[in-house]
Amino acid sequence: MKNYLNYQSSxxxxxxxxxxxxxxxxxxREEISPDILKCIMLYTMDTYNEQGQPCRHGTSAAAMRxxxxxxxxxxxxxxxxIQTQFLFGNDVTLSPRKPNxxxxxxxxxxxxxxxxxxxxxx
Numbered sequence: 001m002k003n004y005l006n007y008q009s010s011x012x013x014x015x016x017x018x019x020x021x022x023x024x025x026x027x028x029r030e031e032i033s034p035d036i037l038k039c040i041m042l043y044t045m046d047t048y049n050e051q052g053q054p055c056r057h058g059t060s061a062a063a064m065r066x067x068x069x070x071x072x073x074x075x076x077x078x079x080x081x082i083q084t085q086f087l088f089g090n091d092v093t094l095s096p097r098k099p100n101x102x103x104x105x106x107x108x109x110x111x112x113x114x115x116x117x118x119x120x121x122x
Contacts, residue, residue, distance in 0.1 A: 001029045015059030016044035019067060026082070033080075039070050061088060 003024040008017050019040050023032055043066055047057035068084035075082045 003029050003032075012045055012056055012058045015064060016040050019044070019064075023082075033078075036071070036074070040067055043067050043070075061086075 005021045005024055006017050008014055020037065023036060023040075043063050044059040045055040046063045047060050048054055049056040065086050068086050071080075071082050071084045074080050
């Protein structure tokens with residue numbers, strides 16, 4: 001059974017919601033292990049704002065890389081059919097006219113997170 005996709009619950013949870021929605025889109029409910037969701041929620045929203053308030057600056061690039069690496073490790077040890085790749089900055093473009101860069105069709109603000117040959121942009 002497929003899951004519905006989630007909306008952001010705050011201004012700061014775009015990273016965790018994007019990854020979770022990617023997993024929900026790619027896999028049926030029965031295929032999603034609870035530890036995947038736990039990892040996403042545990043390691044995202046890891047930054048502090050200028051006033052020192054936790055979680056109010058979203059998710060760091062380091063956390064996105066860590067969750068992607070964790071998912072790749074999960075794929076290796078459990079034969080879970082997922083592969084992630086983190087692209088950032090000049091590795092990503094919104095124009096198909098630059099053949100040496102990856103192409104993303106959705107709105108882009110900071111980075112791209114590839115999940116199982118499909119693209120999640122946020």
